[in-house]
Amino acid sequence: MFRNNYDGDTVTFSPTGRLFQVEYALEAIKQGSVTVGLRSKNHAVLVALKRNADELSSYQKKIIKCDTHMGLSLAGLAPDARVLSNYLRQQCNYSQLVYNRKLSVEKAGHLLSDKAQRNTQSYGGRPYGVGLLIIGYDNSGAHLLEFQPSGNTLELYGTAIGARSQGSKTYLERVLDEFVDVQTSEELIKFGVEALRQSLKDETLTTDNLSIAIVGKDLPFTLYDGENVSSFL
Amino acid sequence: MTSIGTGYDLSNSVFSPDGRNFQVEYAVKAVENGATSIGIKCSDGVVFAVEKLITSKLLVPRKNVKIQTIDRHVGCVYSGIIPDGRYLVNKGREEASSFKSLYSRPIPVPSLADRMGQYVAAHTLYNSVRPFGITAIFGGIDSDGPHLYMLEPSGTCWGYKGAATGKGRQTAKAELEKILDKETELTTEEAIKQAAKVIYMAHEDNKDKDFELEISWCSLEGTKGLHKFVTGQQLEDAIEFAKKETSVADFNDSDDDEDDNNDANVSSDDEAVDRDGDINIE
Amino acid sequence: MNHDPFSWGRPSDETYGAYDTKIAQAPAFPKMNTTQPIVTGTSVISMKYNNGVIIAADNLGSYGSLLRFTNVERLIPVGNSTVVGISGDISDMQHIEDLLEEMKTENNYDNSYVDDEEALKPSYVFEYLATVMYNRRSKMNPLWNAIIVAGMEDKKPFLRYVNLLGVTYSSPTLATGFGAHLALPLMRRVVDREDDIEKTTLEVAENTILESMKILYYRDARSSRKFSMAIIDNDQGLILKKGLQVENMSWEFAKNIRGYGTQKV
Numbered sequence: 001m002f003r004n005n006y007d008g009d010t011v012t013f014s015p016t017g018r019l020f021q022v023e024y025a026l027e028a029i030k031q032g033s034v035t036v037g038l039r040s041k042n043h044a045v046l047v048a049l050k051r052n053a054d055e056l057s058s059y060q061k062k063i064i065k066c067d068t069h070m071g072l073s074l075a076g077l078a079p080d081a082r083v084l085s086n087y088l089r090q091q092c093n094y095s096q097l098v099y100n101r102k103l104s105v106e107k108a109g110h111l112l113s114d115k116a117q118r119n120t121q122s123y124g125g126r127p128y129g130v131g132l133l134i135i136g137y138d139n140s141g142a143h144l145l146e147f148q149p150s151g152n153t154l155e156l157y158g159t160a161i162g163a164r165s166q167g168s169k170t171y172l173e174r175v176l177d178e179f180v181d182v183q184t185s186e187e188l189i190k191f192g193v194e195a196l197r198q199s200l201k202d203e204t205l206t207t208d209n210l211s212i213a214i215v216g217k218d219l220p221f222t223l224y225d226g227e228n229v230s231s232f233l
Numbered sequence: 234m235t236s237i238g239t240g241y242d243l244s245n246s247v248f249s250p251d252g253r254n255f256q257v258e259y260a261v262k263a264v265e266n267g268a269t270s271i272g273i274k275c276s277d278g279v280v281f282a283v284e285k286l287i288t289s290k291l292l293v294p295r296k297n298v299k300i301q302t303i304d305r306h307v308g309c310v311y312s313g314i315i316p317d318g319r320y321l322v323n324k325g326r327e328e329a330s331s332f333k334s335l336y337s338r339p340i341p342v343p344s345l346a347d348r349m350g351q352y353v354a355a356h357t358l359y360n361s362v363r364p365f366g367i368t369a370i371f372g373g374i375d376s377d378g379p380h381l382y383m384l385e386p387s388g389t390c391w392g393y394k395g396a397a398t399g400k401g402r403q404t405a406k407a408e409l410e411k412i413l414d415k416e417t418e419l420t421t422e423e424a425i426k427q428a429a430k431v432i433y434m435a436h437e438d439n440k441d442k443d444f445e446l447e448i449s450w451c452s453l454e455g456t457k458g459l460h461k462f463v464t465g466q467q468l469e470d471a472i473e474f475a476k477k478e479t480s481v482a483d484f485n486d487s488d489d490d491e492d493d494n495n496d497a498n499v500s501s502d503d504e505a506v507d508r509d510g511d512i513n514i515e
Numbered sequence: 516m517n518h519d520p521f522s523w524g525r526p527s528d529e530t531y532g533a534y535d536t537k538i539a540q541a542p543a544f545p546k547m548n549t550t551q552p553i554v555t556g557t558s559v560i561s562m563k564y565n566n567g568v569i570i571a572a573d574n575l576g577s578y579g580s581l582l583r584f585t586n587v588e589r590l591i592p593v594g595n596s597t598v599v600g601i602s603g604d605i606s607d608m609q610h611i612e613d614l615l616e617e618m619k620t621e622n623n624y625d626n627s628y629v630d631d632e633e634a635l636k637p638s639y640v641f642e643y644l645a646t647v648m649y650n651r652r653s654k655m656n657p658l659w660n661a662i663i664v665a666g667m668e669d670k671k672p673f674l675r676y677v678n679l680l681g682v683t684y685s686s687p688t689l690a691t692g693f694g695a696h697l698a699l700p701l702m703r704r705v706v707d708r709e710d711d712i713e714k715t716t717l718e719v720a721e722n723t724i725l726e727s728m729k730i731l732y733y734r735d736a737r738s739s740r741k742f743s744m745a746i747i748d749n750d751q752g753l754i755l756k757k758g759l760q761v762e763n764m765s766w767e768f769a770k771n772i773r774g775y776g777t778q779k780v
Contacts, residue, residue: 117316123360155296156291
């Protein structure tokens, strides 16, 4: 028998100390379409490629606003992303209501991490099957986080998740020094769209399948869809 | 690992015929692959240090902090499955907070160690959960002075003068034994430098990856008994000391950009792609 | 008509007999929470000036009319830019101290910017306390206090009030309890409107607060000579002065004191 006996649930370690169910959940991210995130000193941008089931269907939403200063894009299971973004919206509201305080991006990341971890240590559930890129502008400036179902959340200058995202990441690494210093949001978006292009296969970017979001200094979280993205194509 | 495939290693809380709980042993394996963490107990406090492996140059330097504060006088560092460590620290915080609301004073570190140990041990008793995939080193200063403990996935929790866990633990332990073998106890100021050195030496076991050093301390004088990160000049000095002592190549120097770019390009092809192409911090 | 409010809106006992409380497993008498404070602290007074804010409160804990505890600190610093001044029930104040301590501890968790951008600000502390006070009054179980939060936020003075009813308000000068009657008019002689703040220096504001504390000690029978004062200044930061005393008092016969009573000055 060559069947892997250690991948049936999240409460079984393999003999080498791995958790296969969690690793498989990370694979689910790659089933989703690509999304790119990047940030400069004063701005953070999300760029995403939307998919439609067939010609007649609408495109699946990729970017979700959580508060005036924070939002996220997803790759993987969209329903799981809704669960997590609703949670983040609740936490943003709670912080505003009880403390008159914007939820910091750092804290948002920790909250998501801790929520995801709980699904990996007890029987009967499954890890979340979605990766998230969270952007926000808080008291300490612009931030970008990458969330993984394992409960890891990382702060980066730029990253990409989803199908063929390695192309975007390689591009971002190459132009890192350029985009972290740009002043305007438009320039940063251009880098983002260019990064996204590196992960395309047959698709071409159109006003239908491109989604862009930006947040920054004196700039609340804004989502651009449809005709509003035409200037960035 | 002769018992693999006999079926006794498939579920937590099950003994094998020779009396072992394999799932706990496998959890230890997760720890042994993790980045090195150490703790040193001194005359006037405790010092923690951890190796932070950097798998991509897109990661923001000095962010993605690993060492955590449990209560204001207690710090914690761990190796293994990092999110498990965060969960344990959250439990530790709950214990510390409930103690404070009951008794109106900070929790004594031994009591905290006891409670956290019980919690980790409970995760070896039921098949509905898995053991913690971490070994945690934690400690701080209370009214009885400094304390340092190491807590393993089995729930074993012992006090130490110097503790090390993770991939480079053998090297780190050997170094700690040399450092702590002296007649007089170290002060925290000295221990910060020594801790940096130990992490740099232990990193030799993991040399193909870049890393950042993170140090924190609880000191009677230096931090007024609170758990604080070592930053700025103090951190720079410790790193310089460590480099001099180990003559390790310059890993995280942000000044020489040309070198960095070259290194980073190599690293981005090798490690950043990792197994799955995922960027990760261990 | 039966004038006893307890029998209003009920079937009359003469006709129907007494209400059988066992029907709803109800107690014979409604549940009651705190209906009065026990050990109390008197006024907290505060005012803004052109570079910060001052807050003061005396160190007395009264048990009714008995001056029971003479070393009670009622100004609680929270971080480097906030001071919370509490009057009313002292045990409830001590509970609020615990809440603030917990708030500080939690803000310290995994917060890379704890000493800078994400340090606790006065408005965060105030909003939290206001939430607590309103929630407690809505449970019919209030914390029997009036609270003033003073501090500096984004280089501007912050001053706001909340009490056991969950009512909140702001003003360039604020006082709780007896101070709202005795000290507030004195402080308003100096700072009456928002635009008076700019004209008022630290020295003038400090003297006004000291003078107000003196008047309160003269006329408030539940006050003590010893008091604490905190200055949160944009340049000097938070200065908490403990163990101050009311000075330069005059206990002459009233007829000899100028400006007293009905006499013409």
